[in-house]
Amino acid sequence: MSDLLERLRRRGWRMTAQRRVVAEVLAGEHVHLTADEVHARAAARLPEISRATVYNTLGELVALGEVIEVTTVKRAKTYDPNAHRHHHHLVCVRCGAVRDVYPTGDPVSDLPSSERFGFTVQEAEITYRGLCPGCSAG
Amino acid sequence: MSDLLERLRRRGWRMTAQRRVVAEVLAGEHVHLTADEVHARAAARLPEISRATVYNTLGELVALGEVIEVTTVKRAKTYDPNAHRHHHHLVCVRCGAVRDVYPTGDPVSDLPSSERFGFTVQEAEITYRGLCPGCSAG
């Protein structure tokens, strides 16, 4: 989205072809990509982009809060561009598919203070696990 | 604990010095260790134990349901020996400390069917994030 590029520019990001392509790859598909997948898609448009730049750019987007890093059981982290609406994840234990979901209720309020051990709890993130329609049918 | 060793023996595990040491390391400290940390502690007692054996043994313990694999933001997976009481995790975003916690309520029931997208939901795992007493004081 040009929204994203706009916000980044306003935050003093120097706009380069590489950063633009990475941001566009993420904003274009609302799915969870690994760094390598982002690199592959970015390289399709800008063949000489290096892996290091993709990693750097993803790291910056995460630091700016524009993208969320999601760690599942798979080895590689994935990057979720849906950072502006707080949500949780539903993961297929068979094929690894991920969906963003919006449960009701607030898990933080379900953690009694006796279970907080002096921590200042900021947020909670729920990972639902199960089988996706394709995998439970198979 | 010999509890754990007992259960493993009953399940037909061939008991070797290496497996005993790995199981003891996990059962001894109720903390979340990475595979490398398990290897280091195991090697303190049995110097020639190899990394492959530690990985294999941890994988078997996970498959047997005696240990849970926990993936946090850190790169390496950690192994949680508290597998027999379903629980969630409270993580310090600064220092990475992890506590097992038992919230009230059932997150699975908070996911309406309109948010399940045809998935068969089996379980939910909550990661609470915040600052531990030491880090919020600093």
Place this chain on the structure above:
DNA sequence: TCCTATGCTAGACAATATCTAAGTCGGCTG
């Protein structure tokens, strides 16, 4: 005690992520 399948080892390999040194370029200044 002996045998055999299972387990162990070192080290190679694979996958993911970060670092480094040198070259490039966005965008401010004049």
Place this chain on the structure above:
DNA sequence: CAGCCGACTTAGATATTGTCTAGCATAGGA
């Protein structure tokens, strides 16, 4: 609108984590 500077990018080396292989060792049953 040209020059400059520091932020950005690059290729490739390196680090970290995890898996595989081939041959040796051994637990535990006969």
